[in-house]
Amino acid sequence: MLAFLSDENCNGDCVRGLLRQDPNLNLLRVQDVNLRGIENPELLAWAAIHKRIALTHDRTTMPSFAYDRLIAGEPLAGLFVISDRMPLSQMIGELLLLNTCSTQMEWQGLVLYLPL
Numbered sequence: 001m002l003a004f005l006s007d008e009n010c011n012g013d014c015v016r017g018l019l020r021q022d023p024n025l026n027l028l029r030v031q032d033v034n035l036r037g038i039e040n041p042e043l044l045a046w047a048a049i050h051k052r053i054a055l056t057h058d059r060t061t062m063p064s065f066a067y068d069r070l071i072a073g074e075p076l077a078g079l080f081v082i083s084d085r086m087p088l089s090q091m092i093g094e095l096l097l098l099n100t101c102s103t104q105m106e107w108q109g110l111v112l113y114l115p116l
Helices: 012-021 040-049 062-071 088-101
Strands: 003-006 026-029 053-056 079-082 111-114
Touching: 003 040, 012 026, 012 088, 040 053, 040 062, 053 062, 062 079, 062 111, 079 088, 088 111
Parallel strands: 003 026, 003 053, 053 079, 079 111
Antiparallel strands: none
8 A cells, every 4th residue: 555645736636536545545635644735845744754755746846846855865655746637537546546556665766657
């Protein structure tokens, strides 16, 4: 099972749908851990410390911050950049598939763009 942290840009309907489909999903929202308004580099640092894959729709800046961490030799627990043009059911389905069919270690240091 994967551990996720959804940022403020992550579609709330997607988060609710994920938790509805799998109530045991290891998913925190930035709001759940008092990180609302945090800058992206700090969010990625928090996610790395807590070994959580960050979920975002922010294709513009988040990947750059993730690659900056890697270039600097800092850890990255993983970043899933989800297209906001995907149908909601596809977003949920692909994230649940990744949760079921992969391990947390597989995503360390990687940025994945969805759809698959």
